[in-house]
């Protein structure tokens with residue numbers, strides 16, 4: 041199914057969830073997609089269209105958004121499913137030194153296709169594989185050919201485990217390569233770029249000044265700035281320097297104190313959290329979810345490490361919801377309030393919130409708010425149809441998605457008006473060919489690593 045951008049697609053009779061302000065029980069109506077945008081949302085739309093999808097018994101929701109993923113690691117799918125503590129750091133990141141740009145291309149492409157298959161239409165790819173300009177270009181080319189909407193994060197941090205190409209060893213060379221990426225993406229549809237900050241240490245003026253400069257660069261480029269927020273005190277130090285705001289995204293945020301979470305909420309800074317990866321490795325508590333929600337923090341979700349398992353945000357939304365419930369239950373019982381009861385702000389997380397965390401908040405986190413993440417006339421047509429017919433529909437639409445839907449129920453996925461999956465099958469993707477290219481790339485990388493000791 042190849043269509044020009046001016047084509048029309050009618051989605052007939054779906055139940056909508058994710059219209060602005062409507063995140064629970066949605067209305068049933070028709071949605072007309074014209075080119076890359078949503079043209080009309082009405083009870084009954086008559087006419088002749090290029091393609092009609094009968095969506096009776098299906099839920100139409102905004103495409104899901106992954107706001108923190110290292111897609112170059114997709115080649116190592118599932119390799120870290122039994123990772124514990126810091127195992128990951130010695131195992132997966134060192135691979136990058138043995139990957140050619142072609143290996144990176146196939147890894148990013150395969151991961152992006154898996155995301156589309158699972159209803160993720162936008163991704164922030166934190167590309168800490170940028171060890172040569174060609175590796176950066178390979179990420180861009182892979183995202184572009186996969187046809188996913190993406191924000192490509194250029195990593196300014198020089199990583200210890202990585203063998204850099206001589207052209208990117210100096211800090212100034214990475215800064216100019218970042219500028220090069222920004223000018224390249226400006227002509228690539230569906231792709232934008234972001235700045236991933238060098239590591240900074242609270243109390244170290246030199247690294248803090250560098251962080252401030254990099255945040256300024258992101259602002260000048262009208263881009264989001266991301267940093268791995270792994271230490272207590274980072275938010276406080278950024279606040280003291282007046283660097284917090286909606287342009288900044290803290291990744292993880294597990295060690296943020298209540299005072300810091302309040303600073304995050306009041307400044308509109310974003311936190312992206314990674315439930316599967318965090319729970320699996322046992323490294324960090326997730327209490328900032330309920331503490332943060334009660335203080336007004338807006339979270340979004342990411343898979344982080346493809347080496348852990350299935351890419352997609354449906355499971356992350358469910359985990360976010362369940363973790364919130366688990367934490368509130370533990371807190372209530374430890375305070376002796378048994379049996380647990382509802383009270384002001386408890387439980388903190390409900391299905392409608394979890395759904396927004398995986399869609400509209402995600403879009404805002406990566407700088408695409410107002411364009412994707414909601415269903416509205418004039419908005420980009422990044423949409424997902426969930427089939428409820430085989431086993432029935434929950435009374436609350438958000439609750440159906442969070443607790444009843446699985447990846448197998450994703451019938452149709454559309455990005456910028458293009459149907460990428462329909463009747464549960466990817467459109468325009470040769471999975472057999474992809475599998476062959478994946479295994480030969482994986483073989484190449486493993487051999488390189490083994491022979492290099």
Ligand SMILES: [Zn+2]
Pocket residue numbers: 108110166268291344
């Ligand atoms: Zn990460």
